[in-house]
Amino acid sequence: MNPPPAPAPLSSKAESQIQLHQFITLQSNVPFIVLGSLLVATALLWVMHEVLPLAVLLVWSGLLAGHALVRLACWWWLRHQTVTEAEVSRRIHLHTVLSLASGLLWGGGALCLLQYGEVEHRLLVTLMLAGMVSSSLISQTIHLPTFHGFFLPCAVSAVAGNLMLGTRLYQAVGLTIFAYSLLAMRFARTLNGKLTESLRARFQIADLAERLHVQKEAAEQANLAKSRFLAAASHDLRQPIHAQGLFLDVLSRTPLSTYQSEVLVSTRSAWRASSDMLNTLLDFSRIEAGVVHPQIQPFLLQELLYQIENDFAPLADAKGLVYRSRETRLAVQSDAILVGMVVRNLVSNAIRYTQHGGLLVACRKRRHTVSIEVWDTGMGIAPADQQAIFREFHQLGNPERDRHKGLGLGLAIADGLAKSMGHGLTLSSKPERGSVFRLELPLSVAPVPSPRQKGPQLQPMRVLVIDDDATVRSAMVHLLQSWGCPCDNAESLEEALPLVLQNPPACIISDYRLRGPRTGAHAIAELRQQLHRQGRRHTPALIITGDTAPERLREALASGIPLLHKPISPEQLYRALVELQTDQQSR
Template identity: 50%
Template sequence: MTGFLRLADGRTLVEQLRLQLGNIGSSVGPTIGVALLLVWVLANDTNALALRLWAGIVILIKLYCARDARRTLAREISFERAPRLVWRQMALNGIDAAAWGALAWVTLGSTSTAGSILVIAVLAGVAGSSMSSLSPVLPVFVVFGTIELAVLAAKLVLLGDPAFNALGAAGVLYVATLLGQARNGARAARAAIDLRFENLELIERLRIETGHAQAAQLKADEANLAKSKFLAAASHDLRQPIHAQGLFLEVLARSKLSAAQYDALANARATWHASAEMLDTLLDFSRIEAGVVEPQMQDFQLQPLLNRIENELAPQADAKGIVYRSRETHAAVRSDPALVALILRNLVSNAIRYTDSGGVLVACRARRRELLLEVWDTGIGIAPTQQGEIFREFHQLGNAERDRRKGLGLGLAIAQGLARALGHSLSLVSVPGRGSVFRLALPMAQAGVASGGLEAAAGHARVFDVRVLVIDDDEAVRAGMKQLLTAWGCECDVADSIEDAQALARAHPPGLVISDYRLRELRTGAEAIAALRAEFGEQLPALLITGDTAPQRLREARASGVPLLHKPVSPNELYRGLTCVLNDLEIDSAFAVLEAVPVQTRRRA
């Protein structure tokens, strides 16, 4: 019995009380109606006064219980207060049960047989309805049912009628049945309450975990932003001296040097190219992050592109003692040739870097309306667990010591980012220890394309007959630009600010302006060019050079509409840039114009 009546603990008991107290208000109306009906039906000269008094007491008790429940619910029910409230409800409902049981004492023996049956039916109905409303707190219903039955049974025994004794026995069985149902109802209510709390706890844990995930995401975003800012700042600061170094090396190359000096110069230029290549890789990645890559879609033949990549990268394979092979193709595709070339260059460079024996094969394979551009290698292969990671930036296999000769770990990230920008799929199949194949799916061209779409005719060196105004806040860059441009036949003025540039331009009107993008006092080369064009005409040729790789800076520079080159600018790129802007030709706005390298036939599969 103790276990049967044991109260729940803490918050579950509080919710059981709330549920039981909330049921009281709905029983006020039926109680008043039933009491008044009984008075109207059962009242006679013998019991009228007692019956009216009984009805008034029952109605007052119910109204008081409802008011008490409303006040209790309006206040916070603490865990400590809950057991006391249970005892209070047991007392109030015990009184209510005694009042209902008193109906038998008021009416039985003073009313007809039909009236007695009505009284027994009403008391049974009250017990049944109380079971549904009081069972959430089982001890409260046990008190109500027991007291009501006891008061009724006492009257039935006193009447001494065998029929009433039988009714009393039936009443005991009825109340026992109600107690069993009440226990089941109490268990169901408790289970529902516990489930609700479990759901709330789950929701709270989910909220906390979501908060942690959002905080981690915010922290990761902040770390990524800090990384991008650091790379942009470091890249800009490194580009300045490397850019100036390239200009001085070009000027030095035009001087008379001894054989030993030429060897030293060659080594210096090789070191410069290696540094510039790493910075260009960072720039390519920053361009993708900045979202300034806008594909220029066109139909072109693949073979000239394959020739160019082979001429550029096959010497690296030769140096490692591995074979570079490419299969001839007459296929034409629709994409951006400069971006496809950069993707292929990164894939082939990666294949050569991780292949120590065997070789690298570049081939094409038609599949429905697509052409699969494939790069095969017999390198170390990639484990399945790593195949999703290798496209992340700065992720490298087998380079824990961060050997700079193995690159920065950005090549595949750049290839994937460019493929996504072009709307092409880039996939990988690899077997550890046997090699890998990367496949770039390109849409086939809809019509025939003339051959040689990518071949650029090598320009003949010529002397420029133009006055150039160079604006840069770095003294070494100004000196290097002035020496190189003068060697190309230009008259050159240099300035370190917009105001100095305007003063020089008024004294010697320029035919071309070359400005660094980031100037002092948070001003930009775009502002400088706009100020000069406002004074000397909108048709004044101009060229921007920037060492910035920050996404926002790249977007700003691109929005200026002025042709843009990125430090370190090789003398060849600068030469082509001058040629383009002076002849009103478009410079490739996505990536640097492909080098005009004579195509030579190498190994063909």
């Protein structure tokens, strides 16, 4: 049989805590030890005073009383001292010395008292000494040297004093006390070991908990640093990609040759790939920030499945995969946009990891719920990995981090969005056989609202653009002017204020992060006040941000101003401006 593993070593702090606990226990027992000692001594002297010489009586009682006063004085002094971990050993040593002095007094007194009186007097001395020794087993075993300091002088005196009396009776008593002393010392060692072991376990747990807390804080700080790095990198990357998308749209409205049109299509494709990756990071940051607020209402699933099939069937065809989608008339109660994002991530993941066969998107009614199921014939997922794939940046089969296989955030985003809506997302998979993801949605019993008709067109209006990036400002101005909207642009609030006085805008578009302490929300608020003083009741505004840091997203959302995230497509900006115009006309 293998020996039990040795206990994990304690830190020096934990060892000091054990000593401190021993000191506190010894210190708390001092008044009771002194009181018991005085009571036993008083009772013993009351019985023995008739047979003891007066000198012996006075000397021994005086020494006991003096020792008691010294011990109580030390106890009182230590009680009002702050005992540090560095001093605790010396404080325990003081208790050991005082205990030894008490043992010598009682042991020496017993040797002397056994010389006087009759049998009953001597047996009384022995009995009371045994009682004092027994009490020390309870009060001082927490620290063996302190216990031994009192126990050994008493035990040796009791054994030697009885043996020296010579008769068989006293010799039998002496041998009995000797045997009892051996058992008592063995019991004291065992009890001390148990007490020390329990203290070690207690402080070991506390020590491990403290280390775990430190490591947890370090991990949280590392995770926070990671999020801040991603947010900063994402913001810096979004600026040029955002401007690039706007310039490409302006370029598409100019006369181009066939070759130039082909190059423009390829460039736009590359821009969309970069934009999709940044938007994936944005979706993850929005989930972390807790700014995803589902808009629950009934909707038909089939329209959503049509849109997803139109978007992803060409990608499946390009890989030689069969994309199938079963039609359904079911309606669910949820957020159509967020459900669409979840299913798109699942379908994208299925296409990415399927090399042969195909995938199926279908709906299944289960009593009061509807399950959207995405089946694939891909590589499958081992049971050990089926929880890990929902963690951020976790990918299977992509050690080289091929960008065509994404960032490893798709399933983490899908899982986070499903949880934000209160829906379940489950996985069933067999390696080399394929996988099926199921999104459980509540079945809708309410009538589904009719689809909206085609919205109005953007009417020309003067727009003020505020952005500290000159390239972004230039792209925005070119794009808005191509839509028939005259523009002014400024790098900061200070530049924008005189422009507002010269040409009051009908709409303000501002970046959220501007130079200096003020944000786009602050700039819009001040410009609105200025326009209000000029008689403009309310000026619609948009905030466009490249920030993905959770705290920044929460701040921007709290401003109450419509928020768009870079890189935005021209279509998104167009729809947002149309909605602002429509809302303004309805006021």
